[in-house]
Amino acid sequence: MNYQTALSIFLPLSLGIAAFGSALGLGKAVASAMEATARQPEASGKVLVNMMAGCALIEALTIYTLIVVFVLSGKIA
Template identity: 45%
Template sequence: MLLSLLLQAANDMGLAIMGAGIGAGLVALGAGLGIGRIGGTATEAIARQPEASGKIQTAMLISAAFIEGVALFGVVVCLLIATAT
């Protein structure tokens, strides 16, 4: 059932657009997992050493910003590839 839907979507929309959607979804999933892991690890680190919370939070926010930037870049690349073909 799923395969037939994917094949029908490939015929209707084109493989490039379907690939861009899958790529953008994978980028969003990866970014969500990365930021979730950073948040969980930072929370655990702050629980172990509360006196270092300022440094941990700063490092966490910088890392999350870099991940968001890479994720945005990945989504834009996926959309540009879809519109170029």
């Protein structure tokens, strides 16, 4: 297996793995936010904003992987 083959197999896979972890984190964050909103509906605005900030930070981890994939995908061709 030359390195092009390895890259073209594992680059999408790495993005998938990172997205999997992010999805677990996002699911947890959103679930807790939903619970908080259900307990205290009057605080829904604040909960939403804080949840968005947290979600953006969690998402950033997948984006770092995306950057790595972008950088390395130039090596395939």
